[in-house]
Amino acid sequence: xxxxxxxxxxxxxxxxxxxxxxxxxxxxxxxxxxxxxxxxxxxxxxxxxxxxxxxxxxxxxxxxxxxxxxxx
Numbered sequence: 001x002x003x004x005x006x007x008x009x010x011x012x013x014x015x016x017x018x019x020x021x022x023x024x025x026x027x028x029x030x031x032x033x034x035x036x037x038x039x040x041x042x043x044x045x046x047x048x049x050x051x052x053x054x055x056x057x058x059x060x061x062x063x064x065x066x067x068x069x070x071x072x
Contacts, residue, residue, distance in 0.1 A: 005029055006049050014047065018063055037065045045069050 006029045015022050026046040035050030035058055045066060050058040 006031060010049075010055070014059065014062060017059075018066060020066070035065075037062075037069050039069055 006027055011022060011027050014020075014027070015025060024044060026040060026044050028046070028048055031049040031051035033050060033052040035053065036046075036048040038046055040046050047062070047066075049055075
């Protein structure tokens, strides 16, 4: 299944499974392609959900991407 629009349950799945507070990240509701994870000027990470890749595959890669952004 590919993301069509990011829903609250999907956001919860992303943040809760990673131990992140929902207020700690910005997640635009329209998915993009390819996925992007970057740090905003506020210091918060922004996660643009990948509209091209199957959601389960993309979610498995997310923890490593978040760690990369936090360290960088």
